[in-house]
Amino acid sequence: MRSKRSLGLRVTNGLARSVLIIAIITMVLISIYPFTLKRFLIFLLAVLTLCSVSAFADSVYLKVDSTPYDRQMNRITPVLFSKVGATNQNVSLTLVNHWLEDLRAIPYAFSPEWKTPAEVESGPVADCKGKAVALYEKMHVRGAEHVRLVIGKRTALSRRTHAWLEWNTDSGTYVLDPTINWSACRADKLGDRAYIPLYAYAGNHKFRATATTLYAKN
Secondary structure (H helix, E strand, O other): HHHHHHHHHHHHHHHHHHHHHHHHHHHHHHHHHOOHHHHHHHHHHHHHHHHHHHHHOOOOEEEEEEEOOOOOOHHHHHHHHOOOOOOOOOOOOOHHHHHHHHHOOOOOOOOOOOOOHHHHHHHEEEEEHHHHHHHHHHHHHHOOOOEEEEEEEEOOOOOOOOOEEEEEEEEEEEOOOOOOOOEEEEEHOOOEEEEEEEEEEEEEEEEEEOOOOOOOOO
């Protein structure tokens, strides 16, 4: 809840600054050239649009009705659509890192289909898809909120897609990759040359990435 309020406060402050900038620019331009009412309104609308895009720059995902991965993800749909567990359970970063270590220790082997968490836990090997879904379920059951299953590119030069999780918390957003990393990575400590999101799932919501400048892997 606090993360939502802080995001709302940042957006409100951004809009307030934008309106002030618009007012100053408008006064200067009007003093230089006598705008007609029509031209003034067009100018004001254009600037407001640009300011709105800037103020909502934190919105990386656009909700969509479907993604190219829907059919192949049918096997793990029950995991994605399951209800979040009791939110009074404390899902700490330490606990998440423990889960990451356990899944990272599982040998990697590519699977053409999405494995369920039960198959990952009982099998000798797993790939990025299975490990990410298994971690998603662990966090979901324990009541972790604002967790997304992401499909994208690990690096800009990657030929294959990769799967990982993003977790929005009050202290920031974390990239959780149980295939590559042994612990969570702070998104604001990373650059923009890797972990490039394409699509994401959160509960029964589906998203397409509208900006791919978030994450890079150290």
